[in-house]
Amino acid sequence: MAVIDIRNLEVGFDTPEGKVQAVNGINLSVDRGECIGIVGESGSGKSQTFMAAMGLLARNGTARGEILFQGEQILGLGSRALNRIRGNAMSMIFQDPMTALTPHLRIGDQLTEVLTTHKGLGKRAAAARAVAMLEQVRIPEPARRMRQYPHELSGGMRQRVMIAMALLCEPELLIADEPTTALDVTVQAQVLSLMRDLKDRLNTALVLITHDLGVVAGLADRVMVMYAGLVVEEGPVETIFTDPRHPYTQGLLNSMPRIDRAGEERLTAIPGQPPNLQRLPSGCAFRPRCAYAFERCEQERPELEDIAPGRRKACHRERLEAVS
Ligand SMILES: Nc1ncnc2c1ncn2[C@@H]1O[C@H](COP(=O)(O)OP(=O)(O)O)[C@@H](O)[C@H]1O
Ligand code: SF4
Numbered sequence: 001m002a003v004i005d006i007r008n009l010e011v012g013f014d015t016p017e018g019k020v021q022a023v024n025g026i027n028l029s030v031d032r033g034e035c036i037g038i039v040g041e042s043g044s045g046k047s048q049t050f051m052a053a054m055g056l057l058a059r060n061g062t063a064r065g066e067i068l069f070q071g072e073q074i075l076g077l078g079s080r081a082l083n084r085i086r087g088n089a090m091s092m093i094f095q096d097p098m099t100a101l102t103p104h105l106r107i108g109d110q111l112t113e114v115l116t117t118h119k120g121l122g123k124r125a126a127a128a129r130a131v132a133m134l135e136q137v138r139i140p141e142p143a144r145r146m147r148q149y150p151h152e153l154s155g156g157m158r159q160r161v162m163i164a165m166a167l168l169c170e171p172e173l174l175i176a177d178e179p180t181t182a183l184d185v186t187v188q189a190q191v192l193s194l195m196r197d198l199k200d201r202l203n204t205a206l207v208l209i210t211h212d213l214g215v216v217a218g219l220a221d222r223v224m225v226m227y228a229g230l231v232v233e234e235g236p237v238e239t240i241f242t243d244p245r246h247p248y249t250q251g252l253l254n255s256m257p258r259i260d261r262a263g264e265e266r267l268t269a270i271p272g273q274p275p276n277l278q279r280l281p282s283g284c285a286f287r288p289r290c291a292y293a294f295e296r297c298e299q300e301r302p303e304l305e306d307i308a309p310g311r312r313k314a315c316h317r318e319r320l321e322a323v324s
C-alpha cells in the first residue's frame with residue numbers, strides 16, 4: 001500500500017476576482033522509502049497540493065478528490081483527527097522555518113513537545129532525544145541551542161531545527177517544501193544529504209517540492225513536473241534529465257546550470273511568464289510559451305498519457321525536434 005495516494009485532487013480558492021484553480025486534477029502516490037520530486041515554477045500548485053493533504057489550506061481554499069494516507073481518506077478530516085497524523089505519521093518542512101517554529105518558545109521546548117504529545121515520552125527522555133536529533137542534523141553545541149529562541153539562530157540553523165522537528169517523530173511521510181531554498185550552497189548540500197540519510201535509514205516516504213531541478217537530481221527517484229496546477233510530465237529521475245519529453249521540462253532543464261554540461265551550451269530562460277490561473281489560454285496552458293505549439297494545442301487540452309513504462313506526459317507533440 002502506498003504511504004500517500006492522491007487521486008484527482010483539485011484545489012480552488014475563492015477570491016474577490018473569482019475562483020482560482022490552483023490544482024487541477026492531480027494523481028500521485030508515494031511508497032515507503034521512495035522520494036518523489038515535485039518541480040515547476042512558482043505558482044504551479046506544488047505547495048497547495050500538499051497543504052491540502054495536511055489540511056492546512058487557507059480559509060478561502062477548498063479541496064476535492066481523494067487523499068488516502070496509509071489507506072485512510074484524510075481529505076476533509078477535522079483538525080482533531082488530523083492532529084493525530086500531522087507532525088506524527090506525516091510531517092512537513094515548510095519553505096519558511098518561521099511557519100513551523102513558535103517565536104516565543106525555546107528551541108528545546110518546541111522539540112520536546114513533539115515527543116511528549118505524540119510519543120508519550122517523559123520530559124527528560126524527550127530532551128535527550130531532541131539533543132541527539134540536533135546532533136544528527138549537524139547543529140553544533142546542541143545543548144546550548146536547546147535553550148535558545150528561534151530568532152537567536154541563523155536562517156540555516158532554523159531550517160535544520162525544523163528538519164529535526166519534522167523527523168523527531170520518525171514520520172512515515174515527510175513533505176519538504178523548498179527545504180533548501182533559503183540556505184547557502186554548503187548548508188544546502190548538507191541538508192540534502194541528511195534527508196537522504198534519513199530516508200535510507202528509516203525508509204521514510206519523501207516528497208521533495210522545489211523549483212530547482214538540481215535539488216531533485218541527487219535525491220528523487222521519480223519526478224513530477226507541474227505547470228498551472230497540472231502534471232505535464234512524470235517519470236524516473238534519470239529520464240527527466242537525459243530525455244525530457246515535454247517542452248516545459250526541456251525549458252526548465254535548459255534554464256538550469258549543469259555541471260555535466262559546463263561550457264557546452266548557454267542557459268536559456270523559458271520565454272514569457274507563468275500563466276494567470278484565472279485567465280488560462282484555451283487548449284494547452286503552456287501554449288503561449290511553447291516553441292512547439294501547433295493548431296491542435298489551441299483547441300484541445302493535452303491529457304496526461306503513458307509514453308513509456310513509468311513515464312507520462314501531457315503534450316500533443318510526439319517528438320520534440322527543432323521547429324523551423
Ligand atoms: N489563499 C489563496 N487565495 C488565492 N489564491 C491562492 C491562495 N493560496 C495560493 N493561491 C494560488 O495558488 C497558486 C498555486 O500556489 P502554490 O501551490 O503555492 O504554488 P507553488 O508552490 O508551485 O509555487 C498560486 O498561483 C497562488 O496564487
Ligand atoms: S501540447 Fe502543444 S503547446 Fe502544449 S506543450 Fe505540447 S506542443 Fe507545446
Ligand SMILES: [Mg+2]
Binds near residue numbers: 046047048
Ligand atoms: Mg510553493
